[in-house]
Amino acid sequence: MAAAVSAVSALGLIVSCGGSDSGGTGGGKKDGTVTITMGLFGVMGFKETGLLDTYMKEHPNVVIKADVAGDEQTYYTALQTHLAAGSGLKDIQGIEIGRAKELSDTQQDKFVDLAGVAGTDHFLPWKQSQVTTADKKVIGLGTDIGPMAVCYRKDLFEQAGLPTDREEVAELWEGDWSKYVDAGKRFKQNSKADKVAFMDTSSGLFNAMIYGNSQQFYDKEGELIYATNPAVKDAWKLASEAATSGLTAKLRQFQPGWDPGLANGTFATAVCPAWMLAHISEKAGPANKGKWDVAKAPKGANWGGSFLGVMEKSPVKKEAQELVAWLTAPEQQAYLFKEIGNFPSSQTALGLPEVVDAKSDYFSGAPIGKIFGAAAQEIPDEQVLGRKDGTIKDIFSQGLTLIEAQNKSPEQAWKTTDKRIGKAVG
Numbered sequence: 001m002a003a004a005v006s007a008v009s010a011l012g013l014i015v016s017c018g019g020s021d022s023g024g025t026g027g028g029k030k031d032g033t034v035t036i037t038m039g040l041f042g043v044m045g046f047k048e049t050g051l052l053d054t055y056m057k058e059h060p061n062v063v064i065k066a067d068v069a070g071d072e073q074t075y076y077t078a079l080q081t082h083l084a085a086g087s088g089l090k091d092i093q094g095i096e097i098g099r100a101k102e103l104s105d106t107q108q109d110k111f112v113d114l115a116g117v118a119g120t121d122h123f124l125p126w127k128q129s130q131v132t133t134a135d136k137k138v139i140g141l142g143t144d145i146g147p148m149a150v151c152y153r154k155d156l157f158e159q160a161g162l163p164t165d166r167e168e169v170a171e172l173w174e175g176d177w178s179k180y181v182d183a184g185k186r187f188k189q190n191s192k193a194d195k196v197a198f199m200d201t202s203s204g205l206f207n208a209m210i211y212g213n214s215q216q217f218y219d220k221e222g223e224l225i226y227a228t229n230p231a232v233k234d235a236w237k238l239a240s241e242a243a244t245s246g247l248t249a250k251l252r253q254f255q256p257g258w259d260p261g262l263a264n265g266t267f268a269t270a271v272c273p274a275w276m277l278a279h280i281s282e283k284a285g286p287a288n289k290g291k292w293d294v295a296k297a298p299k300g301a302n303w304g305g306s307f308l309g310v311m312e313k314s315p316v317k318k319e320a321q322e323l324v325a326w327l328t329a330p331e332q333q334a335y336l337f338k339e340i341g342n343f344p345s346s347q348t349a350l351g352l353p354e355v356v357d358a359k360s361d362y363f364s365g366a367p368i369g370k371i372f373g374a375a376a377q378e379i380p381d382e383q384v385l386g387r388k389d390g391t392i393k394d395i396f397s398q399g400l401t402l403i404e405a406q407n408k409s410p411e412q413a414w415k416t417t418d419k420r421i422g423k424a425v426g
Contacts, residue, residue, distance in 0.1 A: 027065075027091040027316045034319045038066040039090035041075040044143060044306060045336040046327055055326060062319065072096050083107050091314040092324060095140045095307040098390025100130045103309075104139055105222070105387060111139035112310040112317050117325050122348040125381045131307050140307030141328040142345035144336070146273030147375035148208050148301045149294050150180070151280060154364065156268040160191040166366060170296040177209050177298045178238055184247040187268060197249035197267045202239040202404060203397035204253055204271040209235035212301035212379070217393075218386030224425065226392065227418065236396075240410035243403040250404040252397060259283040265291075273303040274343035274372040281362040294366040300378025305345060343372055350376060388425050395420045 027037045038046075046052050052064045067090070069075035076099055082088040089110075095103060103111070114120065115138040127142040150173075154164040162183065163169055173179035184198035199205065210216045213231040218224060226232045242248055249267040251258045253276075261267055262284040272280065277294070284292065308328060310320045326332065333344035334354040349355055350373045358369035386392070399417030402408040408416070 027314060027320070029316060033061055033063055034316055035063045035065065036092065036316055036320050036323055037090040038064065038092040038094075039069075039075070039079065040066055040094045041069045041072045041096065043340065043342075044068075044094060045340050045342050049336060049339045051327060051332060051335070055323060062323075064323070083110055086110075086313070089311045089313065091311060091316055091320040093309050093311060094143075095131065095309050096390075097130060097305045097307075097385070098393070100140070100307065101218075101385035101389065102387040104131055104133050108133050108137055108139055110312055111137075112312050112314075112321060113137045114139070114141055114310065114321065114324070117141070117321055119329065120325055122330055122346045123328075124345055124347050124350075124376060124379075126302075126379055126383045127305070127345040129381070130305075130383055130385055131309075140309035141324050143306045143308060143328060143333070144275065144304070144342035145345045145376060146275055146302050146304030147343060147372045147379065148211070148271060148273050148297045148303060149368075149371050149375060150269055150297050151272040151277070151292055151294055151363070152269045153265060153267075153288075153291055154293050155291050156191070156193055156196055156265060157187070159193050160187045160268075162187060162190075164293070166293050166295045166364075169293075173298045174296075175298055177205065180205070180298055181238060181242050181245075181247065184242065184269075185245065188245075188247060191268075193265070196265060198247045198269060199242065200249050200251045200258065200261060200267045200270045201253060201397075201400070202243040202248050203400045205242055206235045206239040206396060206400060207303055207393065208271040208297060208301050209238065209299075210301075211303050212299045214380040214382045215384045216386075217389055218384060220384055222386065224386070224421075226421070236400075236410070236414065239400055240403055240413070243400055244410070248404055250401075252401060263288070271297065274368070275304055275341060277360060277363060277368065278341040281360075289362050290364055292362065293364040294360070294368060294371055296371055297375060300375045302376070302379050302383070337369075343376070391424050392421055395424060 027035045047066045047068060052066060056062055056064055079093060120141055123142050127145060131140040132138050157164050172183045187198045210231055217226040249261055251261045262280055308324045310317050310324055314320050330346045330349035333346045333349040334352040336342045337344055338354045344350055344355060355369045360366050360368045395417055399413045402413040403410055
C-alpha cells in the first residue's frame with residue numbers, strides 16, 4: 001500500500017478553506033465552463049490520487065478547484081465561521097465523522113439534501129445514518145471508514161511464546177476484548193524482549209470497545225449517557241486494567257513518542273483502523289517490513305471516516321452533486337483504497353476485486369481487504385453520534401493517560417474526566 005495519512009490526523013499544513021474573494025461560494029458558470037470549488041482536509045485522496053483530474057478530463061467543461069487543509073481542527077473552525085456568516089463557503093465541503101452530528105443538527109439547512117441523488121444507494125447502512133437528520137435529510141455522501149483490526153509484531157509474539165499465524169492470533173481474543181488483555185498478560189509474563197509492552201496505549205483499547213456499539217456517549221435523543229452507558233463503563237474498566245497492569249507503553253496514538261515506538265519495537269500490538277496501516281508502515285520504516293501482521297479484532301468497530309456535502313447556496317449545486325456522487329461511487333472508492341488505503345464505505349465497493357483481493361506486503365501479505373471488509377460488516381447498522389463526540393473521545397484518552405503516566409487511580413481519573421467533559425460540553 002502507498003503511504004498515506006488518515007484524514008483524521010493532522011499533517012501540520014494549514015491552508016485556508018474560505019471561499020472566493022467576493023465572499024461567495026467560489027464556484028460558478030462562465031462562457032460554458034463550470035467551476036466547482038471544494039474544501040477538504042487531511043488526505044481524503046481525491047486531489048492526491050488524480051481523481052479530480054480524471055473527472056475534469058471526462059468533463060471538459062468542468063474546472064475543479066480544491067483547497068486542502070492538513071489540520072482538520074483548523075479546517076472545521078473555519079467552516080463553522082463561514083457557515084455562521086453565510087458566505088465564504090465552497091460548493092463542496094468535507095465533513096469529518098466527529099462533526100457529522102453537530103452539522104446535521106444545527107446546520108442542515110445550509111446543505112443540499114442528497115437523499116434522492118441517483119446511484120447513491122450503495123453505502124453501508126450505518127455510514128449514511130451518521131449524516132441523516134431526524135426528518136431523513138442526508139447532508140453528505142460517505143467517503144472512507146475505519147473498520148478496526150489488531151496490528152501486531154510477529155517477532156515479539158514469537159519471543160513471548162504466543163502464536164504468530166494471524167488466524168491463531170485472532171483466536172486468542174475472539175469475541176471478547178477482555179481476552180485481548182489476557183493475551184497481554186501472557187505476553188508480559190513470557191516475553192524475552194526487555195522493556196517491550198504488549199500494547200501502545202489503553203486509550204486505543206477504549207476507543208475500539210466503545211466504537212463497536214450503536215450508542216456511545218449520547219442516546220438517540222441527543223442526551224449525554226457516557227456516565228451510565230454500560231459500554232463506556234466496561235471500556236473504561238478494561239482499559240484501566242490494562243493501564244494498571246503494566247501492559248501499555250504509555251504512548252497515545254499520534255502523540256509524541258508513538259512514531260519512534262513503532263520504529264523501535266516498543267510495543268507488540270496496536271488496535272488499528274484500516275487507515276492507520278499506511279501510517280504504521282511509514283513510521284515503522286523499511287527495517288520492520290514483514291515483522292508486522294494484521295489479525296481480526298475481537299469485535300467489529302469503526303473509528304474515523306468522512307463525507308462530502310454540497311452547500312445549498314452553491315450556484316453550481318447540480319454539478320456539485322454529480323461530482324460528489326462520482327467521487328463516492330464504488331469504483332472510485334475501490335481506487336482510493338488501492339492507491340492510498342482509504343477503506344470504502346460503499347457496500348458495493350467491498351465486493352470489488354481491488355478490495356476483496358487486497359493484501360499488504362508490508363504487513364506480511366495480510367489479506368487486508370477481507371479482514372477489514374469483514375469488520376465493516378460487523379458494525380451495528382445504527383451508529384448514534386453526538387455533537388461533541390470528538391471532544392469527549394479526546395478527554396477520555398487524556399483521562400486514561402492520567403492512569404498510565406501520572407499513576408492516578410481509575411476512580412480519580414474518572415472523576416477528573418467527568419468534570420472535564422462537563423466543562424467542555426456545557
